[in-house]
Every structure is written in C-alpha cells, then in structure tokens.
Amino acid sequence: xxxxxxxxxxPADASYSAVTERLVHRxxxxxxxxxxxxxxxxxxxxxxxxxxxxxxxxPEQSPESRLLETDEIEHRRRxxxxxxxxxxxxxxxxxxxxxxxxxxxxxxTEGRVLWRQGHAAVMRRAKDxxxxxxxAWAESATGTNAIGTALAARTPIQVHSAxxxxxxLHNWTCAAAPVRDPxxxxxxxxxxxxxxxxxxxxxxxxxxxxxxxxxxxxxxxRHLVAIERLRSVAAPILCRLGxxxxxxxxxxxxxxxxxxxxxxxLPLPKSLQPGTVWLASLGMCRVEPLPGGWLVxxxxxxxxxxxxxxxxxxxxxxxxxxHVTGPVGSWTRRLxxxxxxxxxxxxxxxxxxxxxxxxxxxxxxxxxTVTVRAEISRMRRHLAEVLAHRPYRFREGVxxxxxxxxxxxxxxxxxxxxxxxRARMPAGTV
Numbered sequence: 491x492x493x494x495x496x497x498x499x500x501p502a503d504a505s506y507s508a509v510t511e512r513l514v515h516r517x518x519x520x521x522x523x524x525x526x527x528x529x530x531x532x533x534x535x536x537x538x539x540x541x542x543x544x545x546x547x548x549p550e551q552s553p554e555s556r557l558l559e560t561d562e563i564e565h566r567r568r569x570x571x572x573x574x575x576x577x578x579x580x581x582x583x584x585x586x587x588x589x590x591x592x593x594x595x596x597x598x599t600e601g602r603v604l605w606r607q608g609h610a611a612v613m614r615r616a617k618d619x620x621x622x623x624x625x626a627w628a629e630s631a632t633g634t635n636a637i638g639t640a641l642a643a644r645t646p647i648q649v650h651s652a653x654x655x656x657x658x659l660h661n662w663t664c665a666a667a668p669v670r671d672p673x674x675x676x677x678x679x680x681x682x683x684x685x686x687x688x689x690x691x692x693x694x695x696x697x698x699x700x701x702x703x704x705x706x707x708x709x710x711x712r713h714l715v716a717i718e719r720l721r722s723v724a725a726p727i728l729c730r731l732g733x734x735x736x737x738x739x740x741x742x743x744x745x746x747x748x749x750x751x752x753x754x755x756l757p758l759p760k761s762l763q764p765g766t767v768w769l770a771s772l773g774m775c776r777v778e779p780l781p782g783g784w785l786v787x788x789x790x791x792x793x794x795x796x797x798x799x800x801x802x803x804x805x806x807x808x809x810x811x812x813h814v815t816g817p818v819g820s821w822t823r824r825l826x827x828x829x830x831x832x833x834x835x836x837x838x839x840x841x842x843x844x845x846x847x848x849x850x851x852x853x854x855x856x857x858x859t860v861t862v863r864a865e866i867s868r869m870r871r872h873l874a875e876v877l878a879h880r881p882y883r884f885r886e887g888v889x890x891x892x893x894x895x896x897x898x899x900x901x902x903x904x905x906x907x908x909x910x911x912r913a914r915m916p917a918g919t920v
Contacts, residue, residue, distance in 0.1 A: 515652040522549055534643060535653045538634040541642065542655045547633045553658055555631050557624035558602060567604050571671050572596065572678040574712070575705040576605060579681055582701035584608055592685030592694075595621065599677050601628030601641050612685055619659060621684060635659060636666035637682050644668055644677065646702070648695040651687045663687045665695040667702040672710040673741045681705070713743070720745040720783045727785060739783040750788065757872050758784075759821065768821055770814070770872050800876055800884065802833050803893040807903055814876055828852070829869055831907045832862070837890045838909065842883030851909040 513529040520527045521539055530536060558566070567573050576596070583594040584607040593608030593616060603625045606613065616622060629638035633655030640647050646667035652660050666682035681702050683694055717739060724737035724746035734750035742756040757771060762784065769775050774789040801813040810825040812833060825833065835843060835851040843851065845859035845866075852862070870877050878885045895901055902910050 511651050514650075518652050518655075531653060534639065534645070534647055535634065535649070538629065538639045538642065539655060542629055542633045545630055547630075547655065549633070549655055549657055551656060551658075552620075553632050553656055554620045555626040557620075557622070559624070563602075563604060563624050566598050566602065570598050570604070570678055571709065572598075572669055572705070573604075575669075575708050578705055578708050579701060580607060582704060583681065583683060583698070586697065587683050587685070590683075590685065590691070590694075591689050592683050593621075595627075595637065595682040595684055597627060597637055597641075597680045597682070599641070599679055600626070601631065601638050601680065602626055604679070608683075609685070615686070616684070619662065632656060632659075636664035636684070637680050640666040640668055640680050640682075641677075646695055646699045648692075650690050661687050663690040663694075665698045667695075667699045669702045669705050672706050673713050673739075673743070713739075716782055717743060717745050720780065723780060723782075724785070727780075731787065733790065734788040736786050737780060737783055738786060745783060756786065770821060770823075770876075771874050773875070798887065799889045799891070801891045801893060802830075802837055804830060804834065804901060805893045805895045807900070810902075812873070812876075814873070823872055827902060827905060828865055830902060831905055831910060832865060832869065834892065834902070834913075835907075835909045836877075836882060836884055837892050840884060840890070842878075842881030844881050848882060852907045854906075854908045 513527075514531060517527045517529060517531050518539070521543070531539065579594065579596060587594045587608035591609045591612055593606055593612050595603055596605040597603050603621065603623050606616070606621070606623060621627070626632065627635060627637040629635070629642050632638055634649060635654055635656075636647055636649040639649060646665070648663075648665040650663040654660055654662065662684060663686070664682055664684035666680050669678045669681055670676065671678050681698060683698055720737060720739055728735055728737065728746055728748040731748065734748065736747040736750065736753075736756065737745045738756045738758070739745060740758075742758045744753055744755065747753075753771075756769070758769070759767070762777060764777055764779055766789075767775055767777050769786070772786070772788050776787045776789065778785045778787075799815040801815075803809070803811045803813065810827065810830045811822050812825055813822045814820060831852050832848060835848055839847075845862045846856040848862045848866075849858040850856045852858075866877070866879070866882055870879075876884060876888060884890050898914050901914055905911075
C-alpha cells in the first residue's frame with residue numbers, strides 16, 4: 491500500500507488545507523480503531539499517537555487538570571532558570587502572539603504552565619481547555635499537543651487541529667520548542683504559542699524555535715560574564731597556592747587553573763559539599779566554595795593507583811549504576827541503558843575490546859565504531875580512573891563485580907544488544 495505523510499498535502503501559504511485536515515482526521519480515527527489509512531500523519535505525530543495510545547488516555551476526555559496552587563506556581567517560577575529570560579520571551583513572542591490572536595505559554599520540565607500572555611480574548615477562551623497557569627500539559631495528561639510532545643521528543647514541533655489526540659483540542663493550533671540551559675545542557679522548560687485553529691501559520695514554529703534559541707544565547711552570554719567575574723576572583727587565590735588547583739563555576743566550567751593541564755569542564759557530583767572529596771577525573775581533592783564557584787585543590791598523590799573495585803549494578807532496570815571504590819574514597823554514578831550495555835560487555839571481556847568488537851557486542855554491527863567511540867568518550871569523562879583504551883577495557887588491578895537481577899530474563903529487559911541477549915539465554919541453550 492502506498493503510504494504518504496499527511497504533511498505533504500500542507501500548502502506553503504498560511505492556510506491549512508481542508509483536504510489535509512480531513513486526511514489527518516481520518517488517520518486519527520483509523521488509529522483509534524486499531525488500523526491505518528493510506529495517508530499517515532507526520533512521523534513525530536505518529537510517534538506521539540503511539541505513546542499516547544499506550545498510556546491509555548481517553549481521546550474523548552476533557553483536557554482539564556488539577557491546577558497547582560498559587561504558592562506552588564511561584565515556587566516553581568523561582569526554581570527554574572527559564573525565569574531569567576522571561577523578559578526576552580515576552581519581548582520576542584508575547585507581542586507577536588497578541589497581534590496574531592494567539593497566546594504565549596511557558597512551562598516547566600513537567601509540562602506545568604508557569605506563565606502565559608497574549609491576546610485577551612484568546613486568554614479567556616484558553617480557560618475552556620484548561621490552558622492556564624498551573625495546568626498540566628505533558629502528553630501523559632493531555633495527549634498529543636505541542637507542549638507535551640516537544641517535552642517528550644525534546645524537539646520543536648507544531649501540532650494543528652486533528653493532530654491533537656484529544657478531540658476537544660481540534661479547534662486549536664500550537665507550536666512549541668524546548669529551552670535548554672547552555673551551562674549544563676539540561677532542559678529548562680517549553681515555550682509555546684497557541685491559538686484558535688484559524689490562526690495557523692506555518693512560520694510560527696520557526697518563530698518559536700528562533701526565540702528559544704535567543705533565550706539560550708542570552709543565558710550563554712550571562713554565563714560568560716559570570717565566568718570572567720569568577721576568573722578575576724580566582725587569579726590572586728591561585729597565585730598564593732602551591733600544587734595543582736583549578737577554579738570552576740557551579741556547573742564545572744573552568745575559570746582558572748594552576749599547575750595542571752586545563753580542561754573545558756570538570757564533572758562535579760550533583761551535591762558537592764566543601765571538604766575532602768573524590769573526583770573521578772582528578773582523584774582526591776579539597777574543595778572550597780568561592781562566590782559563584784569552587785576552588786578545587788588536587789591532593790598530593792591523588793593519582794597514585796587507580797580505584798580498586800567497581801560494582802556494575804544491573805539488578806534493577808530503573809536503577810542502573812556503577813559504584814567505584816578507591817583507596818581514599820568512593821562514588822556512584824547512574825547509567826543510561828546504552829552505557830550499561832557497554833560496561834557489561836567490558837566486564838565480560840577483561841582482556842579488552844576494540845571499537846568494532848564493542849559495536850558487534852552492542853549493535854550486532856561491527857561498522858558502528860563511531861557511535862561506540864563517542865559513547866565511551868562520554869563515559870570516560872566521569873570514569874577516567876576506571877576505563878582504559880587501546881583496547882577499551884577496565885584498568886589493570888581493578889576488581890569488577892556485576893550485580894545481576896534475580897532472573898536472567900530481567901537483565902536489561904529492553905536491550906537488544908547481542909551481548910545481553912546471549913546472557914539472558916538459559917544455561918545450555920544454543
């Protein structure tokens with residue numbers, strides 16, 4: 491059967507084809523009935539519908555949700571860095587949204603609406619679909635919509651009319667983009683423009699994405715200013731110290747260094763406290779707070795020998811960790827499923843693996859060496875004292891223990907890596 495994306499029927503001008511809308515509607519009805527039509531929705535909408543169907547959301551339900559209390563909204567506003575760039579978002583989007591008979595909506599990382607501004611009549615109309623401060627707009631609450639789907643896919647998206655999963659939203663159009671903190675790469679929230687379906691314009695998504703990028707650029711500029719300020723504080727301190735030391739901001743970005751090679755960024759524990767601490771990339775260090783950052787002094791003999799023991803805990807799918815114990819300290823780091831697969835393969839092959847062999851272990855494809863090298867490089871930022879390369883392996887003298895789940899079949903249950911699939915087989919199975 492010749493299937494084609496519904497988006498191919500979308501015209502280049504500001505209107506949204508009635509033919510396209512009918513095709514989307516038919517595709518949605520067919521999906522709800524367990525089938526498919528010849529014309530399929532755009533890939534990102536198709537993937538969202540699949541997620542929402544699995545979650546069991548009723549397509550006929552109301553978009554209403556329990557609103558956060560006012561004090562909770564204020565608490566979340568103060569706790570998110572996206573609040574720092576709200577003046578820019580208002581200048582870049584709210585005025586345009588008002589003129590276009592739409593509203594600007596800004597949410598936190600859970601999809602809760604923290605701010606909204608725009609056309610007064612549309613603001614009143616938005617209350618009918620609970621698009622108001624404190625409401626939940628994640629996919630798990632409101633189905634396919636620009637806010638929730640941008641949050642789930644971590645990418646800008648426009649959702650129009652019948653592309654919404656819940657029927658009550660079919661009279662609306664929306665475009666949203668994630669906003670990330672350039673200091674650590676973490677998602678800060680979602681910025682969105684929404685309005686009646688009649689206000690659809692194909693350029694809206696580009697506008698929202700551009701303003702989101704401007705907001706990130708504003709934070710990046712402020713970060714550079716803060717680093718320069720910290721550098722002016724650090725310079726006289728480092729001049730008085732003996733031995734290797736560096737000064738980093740609260741996100742680990744380097745401001746100044748003395749007696750050791752510079753690094754762009756120092757991986758820091760999530761809850762760093764003043765005092766003596768083991769840092770994976772430096773060994774034992776003494777850490778002291780500075781205005782806007784940390785002074786890190788590397789202890790004498792910090793690199794005298796690697797950590798002695800590594801515990802790779804794969805016993806729980808949602809709690810994959812690596813625990814490293816050294817001569818003067820220990821630390822634990824959570825693992826992504828991909829990193830767990832790679833470390834598992836290295837734990838089974840203590841003699842080491844080439845990039846091609848690891849690609850075969852994890853992907854069943856020895857040609858995917860670029861991906862393997864990139865992932866190992868990411869891991870070594872935090873586990874440099876544990877992992878060696880040429881070939882990739884755990885360092886000599888490091889004891890490695892794997893904590894398996896009670897049932898072999900529960901080992902990384904979502905993994906399709908050949909090295910994991912073999913381990914799940916009952917003993918004696920060919």
